[in-house]
Amino acid sequence: HQVLRIKTKNEEEIKQLQLLESLEHLELDFWINPSARALPVDVRIPAVSVQSVKAFLESQGIEYSILIEDLQDVLDKEKQDMAESAQRQRSSSSFDFGAYHTLDDINAELDHLASEYSFVEKIRIGESYEKRPLYVLKFSTGGSNRPAIWLDAGIHSREWVTQASALWIANKIASDYGTDASITSLLDKMDLFLLPVANPDGFVYTHTSNRMWRKTRSKIPGSICVGVDPNRNWDAGFGGPGASNKPCSDSYHGPSANSEVEVKSVVNFIKNHGNFKAFLTLHSYSQLLMYPYGYKCTRPDDYAELESLGRAAASSIRSLYGTTFQVGTICKTIYQASGGSIDWSYDNGIKYSFAFELRDTGRYGFLLPAKQIIPAAKETWLGLKKIMEYVRDKSS
């Protein structure tokens, strides 16, 4: 079928077209009817009538042009476009990774990723003090208890760029499996466990009440103050220098190691799994890439290897936008801090334990503008990838 556009010059020509319109056997379909002289007349003509209609128009000196050469072609293409778009709609998120989200929205996105990808599973490793589920995304393409990598974010709730980056990273890994050689070989050999919101109670509190909240929201017996610093609560030099014994302090270590259910849940999960090779955790801000120890200022046995790997990761990060991360032990780089997670993981046999402090260095601090989320996530991912690739190669 063709669609013609007819430009009438006078009343006479319009009358002719109206005559044509009345000939029902031609089965002409006028998309714009011949009435007003100013508008062109568009008409769809069945294949069998095309030649005779054209002959008629030419004999009357009526000007026309071919608007659509072959209508079926157009329809076929449109159908294909729509199928592709629907496909993209199903597989792509309407989730804006470049914005900050509520806990509910984040959890919905975790569900979406798990339903979208067969090798992604959402598991619940425990619940918070206020009974919110602790959700971990498990990336596994098979095997049975493969060597695994742990990655968490948001243990300090006000560090919003970390939860946001974790979501971007989750999506990146899921969508690039099968096409990116590195991610594919990584997940073909190892499993990845990602906890994007390690402190959900604190996170909700930063949305509802105090954007600067850091700790958990547990009630402390004998105190009017609430919450424990979850990164001083691990069983690694617990209660030592660099943590406070005052409940009102933002670095309060808590009544005892693992007193916080958010910490205990992770500890139990990792111990029960028994085959973790790397433990990576995201914080902000300061742009640092650190390895143990924090609770003591002496170097770990694997100092040389961790320093070298850390430098390589920092180099990868810098390659993208020039963002510089300083590398070193926690104690030397930031401060002495006891009861930290990567000290615990390291002392429990997980050699490749690193803590990242993401953007920036103080200009916006915890209030990093949303437009920096994706750049921060992208550069951080390069650093994480470097470490994961190394661990993958070592583990095979």
Added chain:
Amino acid sequence: DIDDVGHKYYLELELEDVLDKDRTVNCTAEVLYHLGSQTSAPDVQVTVQGELRSTEEADKEFYTHIRSLEKELVAENIPDSHGNVPPELEPIHLLAWVASGYVIWQNSTENTKFHLAQVKHVKQVKRSDEDLQFDYVVLLHDMVSQEVLPWEVTLLWHPQRGARVSRCQAAGAGD
């Protein structure tokens, strides 16, 4: 180490203009932390080697704008939770940095590392003289203790006379 006096640090710094990233200026500084004393601010001497960008135009514009406001300016949460600063509040934000700088200097020791975390509240106070006055409540984050504490600071500013802090004190305990 200076016996019976304290610790002196000699610094070489490169200043980057936040509003003009390609522009840097070198400076040197000497900082003396007094021995034992927790109540006295460190002594600071700075020498700027080179010229700072002239901001006369922008200063005048800002000054005229604020003076022309019928109602005193009031704002809170700068930046907001998502890191946004409305463009018209950017100068207020920058002045908050100046005010915070003073507070940080007055309260720094060798064991603190402060940054301005957020302007919780700012209120302009109209004056009979030519200065602009802004009463701020700023949140300062100390990297070492991890505490984020509110401080009340009153800043006076004039295009030619520059910025002065006329009052500062720690605000009541927060949450």
